[in-house]
Amino acid sequence: DIKTAKMILLVGKSFWNSGMFAWKIETIVQAYQDHLPKVISLLERISNKWNETGIDADISAEWSQMPKLPIDIGIMEKAEKRIVIPVDYGWSDVGSWKALYDISEKDEDQNVLKCKNLILNSKENYVYSNKLVTLIGVENLIVLETEDALLISSKDKSEDVKKIVNKLKEERMNEYL
Structure with missing residues (x-):
């Protein structure tokens, strides 16, 4: 709500999630295995299809079963090993x-x-x-x-x-x- 948002800004001790993440491959794979094992299973099926028939393989069945969940909620909020790095740099959402x-x-x-x-x-x-x-x-x-x-x-x-x-x-x- 707007009252909480204003308080957070006023206090100035919070960080904004810019949606930029960095991790080792083993770390993110383990996080998916721990928190979203269905995604790992579906990705393995997709990988197998690609290995068998190439990049043009029909993966629509697997894709339609993927959870509609941002990584922030599905993984990052549950992750045990995470750090926040404060940065001050210019940023623009190049969405147009x-x-x-x-x-x-x-x-x-x-x-x-x-x-x-x-x-x-x-x-x-x-x-x-x-x-x-x-x-x-x-x-x-x-x-x-x-x-x-x-x-x-x-x-x-x-x-x-x-x-x-x-x-x-x-x-x-x-x-x-």
């Missing part, structure tokens, strides 16, 4: 193309250009392509080219890519996902 633009190195016109390019009177754009890209008089665009698709979006609408993904699923255009 705009966020990626924000943390990328920019040219003198504030463009991020991951391509061969010719740019005239254009600023604050993010462009990723394997082709030559020319921009003339545009601002605040995200332009992304892949082998089979092209995305052009205003930067302030870049989080709407999720809507496009949903639309692709609805239209059964899975080859573009």
Whole structure:
């Protein structure tokens, strides 16, 4: 609740779980064996399928049985050996193309250009392509080219890519996902 959150901030003796974990392989495997043995069993079945038929093996039956549980709750809250390391560093959730633009190195016109390019009177754009890209008089665009698709979006609408993904699923255009 908000009252508790404000108190935690005021006291200043708590840590924020950033969701970043590090461990030895043996340690995390043992933690799964101790706390989520079903996951280990399912992963072993997946591994066996991959060894028998390759990476394209159908693992949908195993995957559908995986517990829908974050590692924080399933493992970390129960772990006996854990430490918290306080750090103070800049962090950004790169969950959108705009966020990626924000943390990328920019040219003198504030463009991020991951391509061969010719740019005239254009600023604050993010462009990723394997082709030559020319921009003339545009601002605040995200332009992304892949082998089979092209995305052009205003930067302030870049989080709407999720809507496009949903639309692709609805239209059964899975080859573009």
